[in-house]
Amino acid sequence: MNIKILNILLNSDKKVSQRQIANELGVSLGKVNHGFSVLLNEGYIDNDYVPTKLGKNLLLRKRPQRAVILAAGYGMRMVPINTEEPKGLLEVNNEPLIERIIKQLHEVAINEIYIVVGFMKEHYEYLIDKYNVKLLVNSHYSEYKNMYSLGLAKEYLNNSYIVPCDIWFKVNPFSKVEDKSWYLFSKQKVTDSIWNVGPRGSVKKVSKGQAGDRMVGVAYVSTDDAEKINTALTLSLESKSALEHFWEKILEENGKFSLNGKLINQDNFREINSYEELRDLDFNSSHLQNDAIQVIEDVLKTDLKGIKNIRVLKKGMTNRSFFFENSANKYIMRIPGKGTDELINREWEYETYKAIRNINWTENILYLDPNNGYKLSSFIKNAHNCNSRNFVEVSKCMSLLRKFHTKNLKVNHKFDLYGQIKFYETLRHGKSAYRDYLEVKKRVLGLKSFIEDHIDKWVLCHIDANADNFIFDANNRLYLIDWEYAGMQDPDLDIAMFAIYAMYDQKNIDRLIDIYYQGKCDLITRYKIYAYIAVGGLLWSNWCEYKQSLGLDFGEYSIAQYRYAKEYSKKVLKYLGEK
Incomplete structure (x- = not known):
């Protein structure tokens, strides 16, 4: 709080009152008055409430310097979109998710940006010229969780934001000054989180069986915590079992959360983890239409709104398939997997399905393309x-x-x-x-x-x-x-x-x-x-x-x-x- 007050005082063109600062920060006038008193007593402002040299140096130390964006993952839940584009480049309101993040970082004067890429890494190359970012390549994106990705960027965590590529913020969540490290939680309660954020930012485990505050994936790491997190990541890179976790695992120490929590309203952001989440945020997104979706619309005589509850099925040895519902019926759409074109003759497969079409104990095929291998079939309910x-x-x-x-x-x-x-x-x-x-x-x-x-x-x-x-x-x-x-x-x-x-x-x-x-x-x-x-x-x-x-x-x-x-x-x- 005091750092934010100091920052407003330093960057205002004219003198601002304590009430104006309280309104800007959305806090009580009493809290601002107390902050002024502390800053004055510690020598960060003078009697005219002008930041001193000591105050200016403090702000320099508290200024975010860089950001690490994690964009290496495959995004299994994004089927069928992830066959054509990595999820960091999905567009919302004609703007790629990752470009919105970069622009928001630029708004607070953060220009040193590292992007950890892996799946479809070549698609991100244009960002080097457009925004002067640096790409770090994760060659093991299909093997490990994002712990490995952050480990590749561990030397850049000093005064740095950590941001997933698949998130959209209505209002810029970044700031020109940060007092201390924090991890971002949503006020939405979810069963897969074991943490609750207290009134003053303390993070505690929830009681057994209770829901916790949703973990958003964004964090700020100050100078004070960067070395500790760097050390934890170094140890994780040496342990294959640790790499099977998300990077937030290193924030759990002896049953406690090592960073303060920061809360955000659910309405102020969206995580784009699935086709339906993208559709709900931007129904006109250009990425909602691809070949697989077009087949579904044509065959089932439906539209985007009629395709619901999409979920990826267990990753097969040859194909990637996804389940979805339309009206009261359930279906499976097969999308051929990596390297499949060299393994399977789709014209032969088409001939086989013609030969067995009158056998009533094979799957019900609604569509099969002998060229690209896309297959739409009815889902066998309650099956094993x-x-x-x-x-x-x-x-x-x-x-x-x-x-x-x-x-x-x-x-x-x-x-x-x-x-x-x-x-x-x-x-x-x-x-x-x-x-x-x-x-x-x-x-x-x-x-x-x-x-x-x-x-x-x-x-x-x-x-x-x-x-x-x-x-x-x-x-x-x-x-x-x-x-x-x-x-x-x-x-x-x-x-x-x-x-x-x-x-x-x-x-x-x-x-x-x-x-x-x-x-x-x-x-x-x-x-x-x-x-x-x-x-x-x-x-x-x-x-x-x-x-x-x-x-x-x-x-x-x-x-x-x-x-x-x-x-x-x-x-x-x-x-x-x-x-």
Whole structure:
């Protein structure tokens, strides 16, 4: 308060009264009178209420010098917009969010601005020339929360604002002078905050089960606190577990919040975390219209107002999909993921869906574009994926798979198992990360003639017939969905694919085979399925290595696939040798 009084006195062209200052600051006249008394007694103003040299030096020390804007994140909740533009560049009233923030910083004479970028970083490059900002590149934006981003800017936190890129303020929240560090909270109560801001800015934990003040993400760090926060960030950068948190985690010390809290009314700002939040703030934003939304509007005969409750679904291995509602119905819109164009032939997928269109246990496709892969389908309500450890459900899946195979459907394309291995090897560029890859590959290729000599029939197969693609609805009706990889193949390959995706051991693999074949699988066929497990393992191992080159990691799944290639190629070759 006293610093703000001092700042008004210094920057006023004419003498201002204490009442005028009280009105400007929105506080009582008594508080201003007390502030004048303190400033006078401590030598910051003279008897004429003019700031002294000591007062001017104090203001210099209390003046914000720079800002760090965090703009590296992918913004998963912004589907479908985030396929075209990073959320910091979304426009509200024809102005990108990040440009509004920069302009508001300039209004208070802050020109030293650092922007931490990552996802679609190239889109922010123009800001260097337009506003003379500096870009800091976060190459791990898909792996860590924004703790890592702030860590990249830790040397710039002295007298600095920290600002997320996806926030819009009605009134400039920044100031030419700041007395001490603070963190911004909204007066809105939310269940995901454990903090409440007291009358004088103290921040305390809420009682268990109570809602706290919403955390906004904006902070000011003074000289006094910068070194402490810098040290905490340095320690966080050395800990992978710490990097999985948002940067605010370092403000929690022994159950207490290390900065003062500052409150803002909910009406004075908006966080743009979703498509609907952008729509509600600016219905005419140019970013509300994109290809996916246009498809929805055209197919469902609706408009922007009719598309509600958008939420991103679990990030798939191949695609990014989002759920939404229209009227009383629910839908899923698929948007092909990173690198998908090289993996999936969308014209073949289109042909497959034409071939299965009369089967009533596949998803209801309302729209499928063979060029860009956009797919709109009805949502299966109250559904769950097959639990690969629940063999009652697995038995139903195998029964449905067997039923599908006996339909003997045909298409004009095949799934070339060995050709796909070679294709993925080309995509991943360079040698495999597995030291004995060439040896394992040689054994797997050695199974080819055994497999081809024992194929009984050649029909349309799902290829990606894993437990996640078998869906049970509320009435326990079973569906088989997602036919991207489907093509002409040996039905036994589908059995192998289910097994290796579930990461079954030998006992469960044999159990799966016996379920599909109803206890009548001959030894040759069993070993042919083992061979498919080896080939499929090598295929998906290469697929994982390619995806990893794009920054996507599938954990133990990738190693498990390579182990299938390694162990089951040995098993089949041993059997063939003995035979």
